[in-house]
Amino acid sequence: MRILLTNDDGIHAPGLASLERIARSLSDDVWVVAPETDQSGLAHSLTLSEPLRLRELGDQRFALRGTPTDCVIMAIRKVLDRKPDLVLSGVNAGGNIADDVTYSGTVAGAIEGTVHGVRSIALSQAYSYAAGTPIPFHTAEALAPDLIRKLCQLDLPPGTFLNLNFPNCEPAEVQGVDVTAQGKLDFGLSVEERHDGRGLPYFWLKFGDRKGNFRAGTDIHALRSNKISVTPLKLDMTDYAVQDLVAAAIAGGDDA
Numbered sequence: 001m002r003i004l005l006t007n008d009d010g011i012h013a014p015g016l017a018s019l020e021r022i023a024r025s026l027s028d029d030v031w032v033v034a035p036e037t038d039q040s041g042l043a044h045s046l047t048l049s050e051p052l053r054l055r056e057l058g059d060q061r062f063a064l065r066g067t068p069t070d071c072v073i074m075a076i077r078k079v080l081d082r083k084p085d086l087v088l089s090g091v092n093a094g095g096n097i098a099d100d101v102t103y104s105g106t107v108a109g110a111i112e113g114t115v116h117g118v119r120s121i122a123l124s125q126a127y128s129y130a131a132g133t134p135i136p137f138h139t140a141e142a143l144a145p146d147l148i149r150k151l152c153q154l155d156l157p158p159g160t161f162l163n164l165n166f167p168n169c170e171p172a173e174v175q176g177v178d179v180t181a182q183g184k185l186d187f188g189l190s191v192e193e194r195h196d197g198r199g200l201p202y203f204w205l206k207f208g209d210r211k212g213n214f215r216a217g218t219d220i221h222a223l224r225s226n227k228i229s230v231t232p233l234k235l236d237m238t239d240y241a242v243q244d245l246v247a248a249a250i251a252g253g254d255d256a
Contacts, residue, residue: 001086002029002030003029003030003085004075004084005031006032008089009038009093009106010037015093016090018091019088019091020032022088022144022145022148032062034068035065035070039067041105043104044107044108045067046067052070054079067105067108068109068112087109087114087121089109089122089123090140095124096124096163098183101182106122110162122163124166125140125166126223129207136166143228151230167227175227178222178227178230180219182233183214183215183219189206
């Protein structure tokens with residue numbers, strides 16, 4: 001099995017090192033094409049106004065000055081001589097759950113693999129955002145290989161990929177695996193104003209405490225219960241249940 005790895009935290013991120021160890025426990029044919037710098041929060045974005053600079057760092061290991069989406073495209077279209085059998089994106093520093101999946105470059109790596117018809121899985125490791133708190137990547141590293149082996153046996157429909165989140169606890173404390181839906185969190189960003197040495201303002205987007213719907217069956221509830229969350233996601237964002245309502249509104253407007 002040929003496995004392609006990418007992430008959004010950058011080529012030197014400890015989560016990517018964990019992902020490499022996970023992948024090498026599954027296959028000897030592992031390729032890495034990851035962003036040269038941190039691309040967190042850039043979602044499924046492309047670099048269209050600047051050149052993409054590719055650097056070979058070692059055997060089957062490349063850094064790209066671009067986004068996770070760029071990395072998967074470059075890997076499949078330029079670097080590899082054939083498509084990978086599996087794309088793994090992560091392991092992200094912090095969970096990618098609920099509405100946050102729309103911002104996530106980690107999830108975007110899996111999206112782009114899916115666009116190219118490759119089975120794709122995003123992996124994220126939850127942790128406490130308090131300063132100095134270690135990220136328990138060893139939890140994902142210990143538990144992901146067996147889970148990925150099982151998930152690779154699935155016959156997923158075209159356009160569907162998997163979003164895995166590992167809880168903020170030790171491997172022995174994990175209480176199992178839940179197949180989940182996306183939860184709902186309030187908007188978690190605030191704008192913090194600061195001033196530079198000349199007194200001119202600049203701004204940081206800053207995460208604060210999050211409130212939301214923690215009902216059973218969601219990715220949020222799974223992580224809070226020390227469970228691994230596996231959420232099937234799909235490329236097709238059409239709201240089929242609302243199509244008839246929209247059509248009726250248009251038809252009604254024409255009658256008026």
